[in-house]
Amino acid sequence: MKLVKDQVALVTGASSGIGKTVAYYLAKEGAKVGVNYYSDEEGANDVVKKITEIGGEAFPVQGDVGNEEDVLKMFNKVYETYGNLDILVSNAGIQRDAPIEKMTLKDWETVIRTNLTGAFLCSRQAVQYFLKRGVVKGISKSAGKIIFMSSVHQEIPWAGHINYSASKGGLTELMRSLSQETANKLIRVNSVAPGAIKTPINEDVWKDKEKKEHLLKLIPYNRLGEPEDVAEVVVWLASDKSEYVNGTTIFVDGGMTLYPGFINNG
Ligand code: NAD
Structure with a gap:
């Protein structure tokens, strides 16, 4: 039995990296998927093609998640196309790194x-x-599922990246408060917090031998993560298998949050 059969999902930032794989995995488990992209139409078309090739359903939908008008249009396109929504994976994310003394207001904002x-x-x-739609019997036990793509940096401070870590720290309390607000309406809200996953966002690190070696010292499990490691957990969180999981963060990080500096430290 497919885990999210006949459900409709919207994945933001799905033209590359983690979002692309999440869109594919949700489709593989039976969901119809709105594949949001910002500017990389080719990347979105590529994942739609891969989904169609396995007999799944998906369509590309452009939109800047930070622009209110774009977001309204994007959701309307999903309703027009599939007449429904069951799963939101809010995945789009960026970095604009700089030490604070050099960080511009634009980098921050x-x-x-x-x-x-x-x-x-x-x-x-x-x-x-x-809220309007409620639970649809035979589709899911919940009225809807929201999964935020956070980061280990919701917890681990990250010098040189204060805008990014502040955004993910903020996302944690957005997720927890929203879950508290909507759980009694049977809406489930959770986060997935990846560690170091091989995607375009950090390729300057994992493509560089020295930087990669340093990074591996921060991961007790001793390998970088793959987008598939994250997608498996997102699909589970989106399914009824995790029905009683509410307002929490699942770290997918090979143990990065386990203070690896203390290994063999007396
Ligand atoms: P990525 O750069 O491949 O993906 C980010 C996606 O977001 C891209 O498709 C990009 O086009 C899209 N995007 C950027 N701005 C957008 C906007 N305004 N509107 C819509 N889409 C927009 O990198 P990724 O690693 O796949 O990142 C996905 C998420 O995972 C991000 O939220 C990131 O913070 C988080 N994350 C990644 C890692 C990692 O190691 N790769 C670790 C922790 C968290």
């Missing part, structure tokens, strides 16, 4: 706008719909 305001705008639209 662009990251907060995409990573945090984008999550607010998308989850607000999803909740409005889930």
